[in-house]
Amino acid sequence: MTALLIALLAFVGGCSRSAYVGLAGWDLVPDDFRYGDLYRLSSLPQFKQDRERCAPLARFAPQPPVALYVIGDSFLEESRTNSADFVAQTYRYTHWENRMAVQLDSSLKNILLLETVERHAREHFARVADNVEVVTQPSPAKPEVIGFFHDVKHFFSGKTAQRQQVPEDQLENLLFNGPVWQTLKETKARLNLTWFDRTNPKVALSRDQRHLFYVLDTDSTLVNSNFNALPDDEVGRMLDSLNATAGRYRRAGFDEVWLSIIPNKTTVVEPERGPYNRLIERIQEAPTLRLSVIDAYRVLDPGGALFYETSDSHWNCRGRAEWLKAVNDRLKSATPQP
Amino acid sequence: MLFNSLQFLLFFVVVTLAYYSLPWRGRWVLLLLASCYFYMVFVPAYILILFATIAIDYAAGLWIEKAKDRNRRILLIVSLISNIGILAFFKYFGFFTLNFEALFEGLGLPNVALGIDNLSLRLLNTVLVVFGQAPVSSFRVSNTFLPIGLSFHTFQAMSYTIEVYRGTQRAERNFGIYALYVMFYPQLVAGPIERPQNVMWQYHSYFRYDFENVKAGLMQMAWGFFKKVVIADRLALVVDAAYNHVPEQNGLTLLVATLFFTFQIYCDFSGYSDIAIGAARVMGFTLMENFHTPYAARSISDFWRRWHISLSTWFRDYLYIPLGGNRVGLTRQFFNQFFVFMVSGLWHGAKWTFVIWGALHGLYQVSARIRDRWLQRNGMQTPEKQRWYQALQVVSTFGLVMLTWVFFRANTLRDAFDVLTGIFSLSWTESVKSPLNGAEMAFSVGLVGMMLAKEKVLFVIPTRNTAVFAGVFVALAALCYFFGVFTSNQFIYFQF
Numbered sequence: 054m055t056a057l058l059i060a061l062l063a064f065v066g067g068c069s070r071s072a073y074v075g076l077a078g079w080d081l082v083p084d085d086f087r088y089g090d091l092y093r094l095s096s097l098p099q100f101k102q103d104r105e106r107c108a109p110l111a112r113f114a115p116q117p118p119v120a121l122y123v124i125g126d127s128f129l130e131e132s133r134t135n136s137a138d139f140v141a142q143t144y145r146y147t148h149w150e151n152r153m154a155v156q157l158d159s160s161l162k163n164i165l166l167l168e169t170v171e172r173h174a175r176e177h178f179a180r181v182a183d184n185v186e187v188v189t190q191p192s193p194a195k196p197e198v199i200g201f202f203h204d205v206k207h208f209f210s211g212k213t214a215q216r217q218q219v220p221e222d223q224l225e226n227l228l229f230n231g232p233v234w235q236t237l238k239e240t241k242a243r244l245n246l247t248w249f250d251r252t253n254p255k256v257a258l259s260r261d262q263r264h265l266f267y268v269l270d271t272d273s274t275l276v277n278s279n280f281n282a283l284p285d286d287e288v289g290r291m292l293d294s295l296n297a298t299a300g301r302y303r304r305a306g307f308d309e310v311w312l313s314i315i316p317n318k319t320t321v322v323e324p325e326r327g328p329y330n331r332l333i334e335r336i337q338e339a340p341t342l343r344l345s346v347i348d349a350y351r352v353l354d355p356g357g358a359l360f361y362e363t364s365d366s367h368w369n370c371r372g373r374a375e376w377l378k379a380v381n382d383r384l385k386s387a388t389p390q391p
Numbered sequence: 392m393l394f395n396s397l398q399f400l401l402f403f404v405v406v407t408l409a410y411y412s413l414p415w416r417g418r419w420v421l422l423l424l425a426s427c428y429f430y431m432v433f434v435p436a437y438i439l440i441l442f443a444t445i446a447i448d449y450a451a452g453l454w455i456e457k458a459k460d461r462n463r464r465i466l467l468i469v470s471l472i473s474n475i476g477i478l479a480f481f482k483y484f485g486f487f488t489l490n491f492e493a494l495f496e497g498l499g500l501p502n503v504a505l506g507i508d509n510l511s512l513r514l515l516n517t518v519l520v521v522f523g524q525a526p527v528s529s530f531r532v533s534n535t536f537l538p539i540g541l542s543f544h545t546f547q548a549m550s551y552t553i554e555v556y557r558g559t560q561r562a563e564r565n566f567g568i569y570a571l572y573v574m575f576y577p578q579l580v581a582g583p584i585e586r587p588q589n590v591m592w593q594y595h596s597y598f599r600y601d602f603e604n605v606k607a608g609l610m611q612m613a614w615g616f617f618k619k620v621v622i623a624d625r626l627a628l629v630v631d632a633a634y635n636h637v638p639e640q641n642g643l644t645l646l647v648a649t650l651f652f653t654f655q656i657y658c659d660f661s662g663y664s665d666i667a668i669g670a671a672r673v674m675g676f677t678l679m680e681n682f683h684t685p686y687a688a689r690s691i692s693d694f695w696r697r698w699h700i701s702l703s704t705w706f707r708d709y710l711y712i713p714l715g716g717n718r719v720g721l722t723r724q725f726f727n728q729f730f731v732f733m734v735s736g737l738w739h740g741a742k743w744t745f746v747i748w749g750a751l752h753g754l755y756q757v758s759a760r761i762r763d764r765w766l767q768r769n770g771m772q773t774p775e776k777q778r779w780y781q782a783l784q785v786v787s788t789f790g791l792v793m794l795t796w797v798f799f800r801a802n803t804l805r806d807a808f809d810v811l812t813g814i815f816s817l818s819w820t821e822s823v824k825s826p827l828n829g830a831e832m833a834f835s836v837g838l839v840g841m842m843l844a845k846e847k848v849l850f851v852i853p854t855r856n857t858a859v860f861a862g863v864f865v866a867l868a869a870l871c872y873f874f875g876v877f878t879s880n881q882f883i884y885f886q887f
Binding site: 054056057061063064067068208210216221225228229244245249250251 | 402
């Protein structure tokens with residue numbers, strides 16, 4: 054009976070979102086990204102590194118009368134950046150997959166920043182963004198709904214991946230992420246790489262085997278890759294969407310709309326891997342683009358691998374600091390003159 | 392849920408522990424609920440189709456048993472038509488639509504073809520939307536919308552009503568037990584296709600915990616997982632790279648890929664069957680064996696006594712024999728045999744490649760019988776007892792079967808013919824293009840050799856000695872962990 058209860062608890066904990074979140078609240082669920090997203094996939098010990106905790110950059114800086122609203126991705130998620138990093142009186146962030154209602158303060162300069170990593174730029178700029186909704190009355194953020202009935206509803210109405218892949222990932226993290234299992238995973242990864250020259254199919258090694266990338270970035274047959282051909286007409290459509298987004302939000306009350314495309318790690322570390330499609334350059338330097346650009350490529354390329362985590366596809370504290378400096382310098386210069 | 396997943400492993404542990412914790416009367420309820428959950432992880436709404444067929448056949452079984460004379464036959468026909476109708480709609484509707492369109496376009500009636508396409512799409516999309524599935528824009532994008540396991544549990548349900556009709560099986564009174572007969576989770580999505588005489592009584596029985604059964608079941612599961620994740624999914628890397636880009640491959644690569652596929656499909660499907668049979672055995676249930684060293688067969692008919700045994704015996708008992716079996720004239724026998732194999736090919740998938748695969752096996756069978764009759768008429772005998780001749784039979788049977796797998800695996804007919812052209816015009820100076828390096832290719836070949844040797848020497852791994860059982864089980868589990876290829880490959884036969 055005890056064995057049954059333990060097995061049932063593990064099964065429910067892995068398959069139910071609310072149970073998993075509950076267990077995480079009791080610190081029973083390890084952080085499977087603690088050594089980086091690329092290490093999490095590959096388990097290659099030579100790329101194991103604790104993720105850096107970066108110091109806030111603007112906590113004590115003077116806050117100009119600027120409000121910064123961001124539609125961004127994991128580079129700017131809560132665990133990596135927050136309001137203490139920006140010289141702005143107001144800072145709000147939403148992910149490309151979520152929505153955010155904002156009430157603009159006309160006494161501040163309201164700036165909307167569209168931030169995306171290069172690999173997702175094509176999908177994010179394929180349509181006019183509408184993640185931010187300008188409202189006249191503030192509404193409280195809706196917390197994620199969890200609970201047994203929500204789980205049941207999701208089971209019946211959700212996609213197959215929610216019933217198969219999500220529980221699989223949760224179970225893997227819940228049961229097989231302790232130190233002993235980490236060692237076994239690393240042994241397995243090392244054996245397969247040494248004997249069979251093979252890693253997890255979602256990651257790719259650089260030619261000198263010193264860097265780890267997402268295969269999304271390196272496989273030229275995938276649309277996300279910086280070596281996948283990018284036709285001119287698609288660039289044109291992306292520019293149209295960006296301009297339409299900027300127009301929409303200027304009409305809604307924003308003073309400026311900015312754009313920043315963070316280069317893939319491959320772009321700055323191993324650009325000679327294949328015929329680079331120059332997405333960043335073709336968008337940012339297009340004469341028809343009507344957004345201001347924070348040129349992340351110019352900021353991060355000089356440092357190359359030094360600005361990116363060893364075990365992760367994201368920037369490290371140094372790279373992040375360089376980009377934040379560029380954004381904060383622009384925020385200061387955007388301050389309205391008296 | 393997929394067998395090769397953590398979710399299934401934990402599900403199996405929970406269900407088995409709960410099974411042995413419950414009193415007898417609660418057990419079939421637990422298994423039925425667990426099977427419902429197992430099925431709904433794929434697409435929950437499709438369970439309604441399953442329940443519909445269960446309800447129809449449950450009622451049909453009771454009425455057939457009570458009815459007399461002609462009414463029994465009518466009820467059987469209604470039950471069979473409803474089962475085949477549901478299967479035909481989800482599996483073959485798109486295939487037949489596309490072929491009728493091609494026919495009318497060929498006859499110079501494109502408007503008729505377009506009309507058929509529009510009407511069929513509208514009908515299909517109406518049904519898909521009812522089940523919460525996204526509508527499709529064209530049959531050319533996808534022409535099969537198959538609820539998982541439909542081909543398997545439909546045949547299992549049909550065998551029930553046929554056996555009740557024949558009087559060899561009593562109609563099941565308990566709706567839940569009948570539902571469990573159709574839905575028993577180890578065999579629900581890819582067989583073995585059971586007979587009611589084999590299993591129905593087991594669902595009424597009380598099985599005490601038996602440590603020997605548990606060991607035997609777990610060992611069979613471990614061996615099945617090993618064949619699937621270490622051998623089959625590794626070979627799949629080479630096969631997929633070649634067969635998904637046929638024009639870019641040389642003949643030697645295509646030959647190696649075809650050879651690898653021959654073992655991939657065996658390890659994949661027999662691995663699944665071992666997991667299913669082993670999981671059932673742990674709880675005390677005995678399911679039929681589905682494979683018995685098929686590549687040791689000395690003739691095509693011998694091969695079909697060893698490969699997917701539950702399906703081949705189903706076709707023999709419910710199609711070939713009712714068509715006359717061996718009781719009709721020779722020409723009619725040959726026709727029936729060829730026809731049954733073509734239908735078997737179509738059962739595997741709504742594509743001409745599968746039909747040709749089946750037809751080739753039918754042709755092989757008929758040709759072998761014609762040859763045997765000729766030898767007999769001319770008083771000639773083959774040296775059956777000579778070892779060299781037996782080896783020749785095994786190798787030639789293997790070669791003939793391997794060639795049919797080209798059609799089974801190829802994405803299109805064109806690809807299949809290109810593969811055969813490539814193989815028969817290969818040059819031994821070519822080099823094999825493979826995503827695996829030399830060491831892994833050699834490892835793969837070694838694994839296949841080890842698997843064949845094991846099956847020749849030790850068909851069933853002994854488990855009496857608990858220490859030996861533990862050692863072998865842990866070794867297999869470790870090999871699965873360290874050398875398993877976990878790229879979310881579902882089992883090949885799940886698509887049927």
